[in-house]
Amino acid sequence: MMALIRRRPMLSGLVGLFLLFTVLGSFPIVPETKQAVVVQFGKPMRILNRYQPNEPIGGPGAGLSWRIPFIENIVWIDKRVLDVDMDRQQVLSTDQLRLEVDAFARYRIVDPLRMYIRARSEERVSDALRPILGSELRNELGKRPFSALLSPERQGVMENVRRGLDRVARQYGAEIIDVRIKKADLPDGTPLQSAYDRMRTARLQEARSIRAQGAKQAAIIRAEADAQAAKTYAASFGRDPEFYEFYRAMQSYTTTFIGDGGETPSPTTIILSPNNDYLKEFTGRGR
């Protein structure tokens, strides 16, 4: 045996390598993130690292495993949480208003055997679930009025969608963890524009009412001030109306004929007769 090896080193080297690879291949390493179906000539034999709910990381499924070389084949399936992303869908509410909804669903393969039989790969599962997600969403949301569509979580709408989608996903060996809406917007065009118009008119109305309030307050303040002033005048001038008459007349003459410091009035010419009260002493007292 040793002589044979020595005589044909290359051949024995090759044979040795071949044996090594075979041995390595029959002990596959199963990572934490994957589960596998061991298939013998197309017939599934057993499952490695099957998903169990509530199993902690580092459970016994992963690690080193075995297979019969050349006869058995391993199909790897992702064990992690995967996602299905939906295209934008238009949803019609019961009151005939449209909404564009963008949703996503998270799922996990819990039955790898069934998935292998039905779909073979995760992309095929995603592709199969996507249109169903869309139609479930449209159905559920189409049963509600528009105002309920804005916050569907409150009425458990998304839970219904999840349940409906889950029923289909079980046939592919998957479990839907949840369905959430990423975006819900008004479609472009008329609905969006009419929403903008509504916002604009509401704002303009608010602006007008604010201005009116301001004007009203201003008028009240002015009126109060006027009343206060009148009261002050009355309190003071009312004590002697006759003297007030004289006093006020004097002021008035001053303002009219020479101004009160603000503007100079137009020049005046006064014609006095000697019978004027002012010129009473002018004529000399006829004593």
Next chain:
Amino acid sequence: MTILSGLGARARGLFNDVKGPWGPSGGDGGGGGKKGGGGSGGGDGDPPSPGPWGEPAKRRPRGPGPTSNVSSLDEFMRRSKARFGGDGGGGLGGGFPGRPNNSIIVWGVLGFVLLWLLFTTMHRIAPEERGVVSRFGRYSHTLGPGIGFTLPSPIDSVRKIDVENIRNIDLGTTGTETLMLTGDQNIIDIAYSVRWNIRDPELYLFELAQPDETIRQVAESAMRAAVSRVSLNDAIGEGRGDIETQVADIMRQVLDSYRAGVRIQGVAIKQADPPNAVNDAFKEVTAAQQEAQSYVNQARAYALQLTAKAQGEATSFDKVYEEYRLAPGVTRRRMYYETMERILSKVDKTIVETPGVTPYLPLPQIQKSQPREQGQ
């Protein structure tokens, strides 16, 4: 076909040389020289020389010639011996024909294995990192900061995850619009960012297929849910803090239900504005508020002025009245004369005294003089 014949020649060459280093390998060096002229020239021209120690370095193939590869394992060992300076002429090999310098190979392999062990058993983990150790693919434990020891490489593999680094996701930008519907069916343009870091590195690695993308989608969904519960005025005004805490709570809840192993540090709304198309209308409201304020201010100014004037006049009248009361007739005359002085000194006067003089007043001239004076 040349490839096949080249292979055949190579195989034959391999087995022919096993006769011994001193036996000529025959004409196969020349036979396989179809492909790759460069290196095969050497094989064609000289048959392998009779002695293992007489091999000059030029035997080493310069180009990709298959016939030069036809040389056997012995050739290789000869060459490597020549490379090592040809020391151990016959001594190291001992009585092992065809395998000189075996122990150098052994030492080399041993050194390589030692280095391999060294590098893959000891791991230096920085203070902000954690090392996730998986044994044959199965998660076994997490190494803390410092130097950690594990089993060597094919058995244990370590992935270092930065758990202290706070990562940022920006959703929506301040330049473009990201519109969302509010609770009162209005539209708001919102831009925000989410800060998160990894809490459990083993969950982060093994639970979600695309953790970063997942977090982003959950953030969008949570913000939408939070905005759809408030009205537009709240979202633009004081409700921002509430929205931020709500979004963070929803995200924490959802990500924990996915067992994602991340911790949400916080959410910050960078901008929450009405959309551009209705911005003018919103500015109107602000303008109206300013106007209303200015109306009120003007009214107050008027009121102050009026009150001051009234009080001033009242006070001055009161003072004069006090004086008057003390000596009514005298005060009255005095005031009269004073006022008349002031007035009549500033106006044009004409006194007509003598009776019988028909007063003739040239009114047009007087009127003309007035505009002239006014003009001056």
